Amino acid sequence: MKRDAAKSLRVFAAELAIYAVLVTGYFFLVLHVLGGWLYRLETQHRILYAVVAILLIAGQAVALDAVTTVLFRLLRRRWR
Amino acid sequence: MFFPISHSHINPLYLVVVGFVIGILGGFFGVGGSFIAGPALRLMGVDWNFAVGTDLAHIVGKSIVAARKHRTLGNVDLKLGMIMALGTIGGAEGGAQLIQALKRAGNVNTVVSWVAIVVYSGISIFMLWESHTTLRLHKRRSRGTVSDAKAAASKADHSAFGPVTKKIQRIKIWPMISLPTSGIQEISLWTILLVALIGGFFSGFLGGGAGYIRMPSMVYVLGIPTHLAVGTDLFEIIISASYGTFTHAIKGNVDILIALVMHTGAVIGAQIGVVATQYFAGPKIRLAFVPLPLIGAAIVIYTLVTGHKL
Numbered sequence: 001m002k003r004d005a006a007k008s009l010r011v012f013a014a015e016l017a018i019y020a021v022l023v024t025g026y027f028f029l030v031l032h033v034l035g036g037w038l039y040r041l042e043t044q045h046r047i048l049y050a051v052v053a054i055l056l057i058a059g060q061a062v063a064l065d066a067v068t069t070v071l072f073r074l075l076r077r078r079w080r
Numbered sequence: 081m082f083f084p085i086s087h088s089h090i091n092p093l094y095l096v097v098v099g100f101v102i103g104i105l106g107g108f109f110g111v112g113g114s115f116i117a118g119p120a121l122r123l124m125g126v127d128w129n130f131a132v133g134t135d136l137a138h139i140v141g142k143s144i145v146a147a148r149k150h151r152t153l154g155n156v157d158l159k160l161g162m163i164m165a166l167g168t169i170g171g172a173e174g175g176a177q178l179i180q181a182l183k184r185a186g187n188v189n190t191v192v193s194w195v196a197i198v199v200y201s202g203i204s205i206f207m208l209w210e211s212h213t214t215l216r217l218h219k220r221r222s223r224g225t226v227s228d229a230k231a232a233a234s235k236a237d238h239s240a241f242g243p244v245t246k247k248i249q250r251i252k253i254w255p256m257i258s259l260p261t262s263g264i265q266e267i268s269l270w271t272i273l274l275v276a277l278i279g280g281f282f283s284g285f286l287g288g289g290a291g292y293i294r295m296p297s298m299v300y301v302l303g304i305p306t307h308l309a310v311g312t313d314l315f316e317i318i319i320s321a322s323y324g325t326f327t328h329a330i331k332g333n334v335d336i337l338i339a340l341v342m343h344t345g346a347v348i349g350a351q352i353g354v355v356a357t358q359y360f361a362g363p364k365i366r367l368a369f370v371p372l373p374l375i376g377a378a379i380v381i382y383t384l385v386t387g388h389k390l
Contacts, residue, residue, distance in 0.1 A: 036084075046330050050330050051326075054137075058140065060141055060340055061145050061347070062144065065347060
């Protein structure tokens with residue numbers, strides 16, 4: 001039982017570390033590219049901006065959820 | 081990092097950590113966490129209108145992740161969530177209209193503050209009494225027969241408020257519907273819509289997703305087991321918060337870049353929160369919920385006493 005908990009914690013820590021690297025890359029690449037475009041959209045086409053905002057946050061939710069699930073599965077399999 | 085839409089400089093790590101904390105609360109309790117996110121954004125100098133709108137956008141993303149996880153655990157009643165979303169949107173419009181009327185009358189801050197203090201404290205006191213009584217009764221009845229782990233694994237729920245809930249379920253106003261996923265054979269559609277309408281009203285009136293009102297209402301008024309109330313509330317929040325995000329974005333109150341950064345932390349936090357619900361029985365989740373509305377009340381009292389606008 002204790003060994004299982006320690007293993008889960010190790011998998012989670014590894015997942016967190018890989019996730020942090022991915023997210024840092026995401027900040028610098030995607031947000032820098034999108035920043036200017038979203039700013040222009042927000043000032044010039046509000047309705048389109050509203051639609052894009054919802055699509056972006058929903059898309060990111062599904063994508064990041066998939067990334068963390070895959071990461072967790074891969075690491076679990078490797079450490080089994 | 082500079083966020084051009086809201087013209088603010090915020091450390092992205094701060095946003096990730098705030099998102100992470102709110103994610104855990106959201107996954108575990110089914111709340112949006114606006115009582116933390118709003119003040120946290122204000123502390124960084126984000127204007128109040130941007131704090132409210134951006135928080136709603138972030139709630140959409142966090143709720144998608146948490147609701148998907150709850151769905152895999154069988155904790156989401158889609159039929160109930162869809163019906164509640166209709167009532168919530170209607171109620172939110174009503175709450176927003178009342179805010180506009182109070183703005184015209186010139187006493188919006190005082191009225192909203194006092195209503196918030198009464199509502200938040202009332203929920204906390206009632207839930208403290210109910211969950212404490214339920215746990216005591218349950219312990220006396222099943223002394224030594226049911227382990228904590230078994231109680232948590234079972235989604236069947238007990239509540240000291242159960243007899244009143246049963247009476248509410250017996251109110252026969254056509255049309256009556258059944259909610260097999262939640263284990264409810266028959267309940268009036270109007271009861272569900274009324275609960276959603278009240279939750280939505282407070283969402284429009286006090287801001288945020290109003291999960292601190294809707295989740296307890298689902299348990300005590302509709303009789304939904306706590307695990308299902310948490311999951312279904314999150315599913316319902318996706319729809320109502322999307323609507324809120326859209327209307328706020330049109331009014332120029334959403335900085336989606338801030339919401340996207342906050343959400344990266346919330347994804348991990350929400351998953352931890354959802355997994356944690358598996359290890360606690362319904363009354364224990366409700367007992368742990370008690371401090372949340374109290375934190376909201378404390379923030380409002382602080383702003384009233386000091387005059388600071390968090």
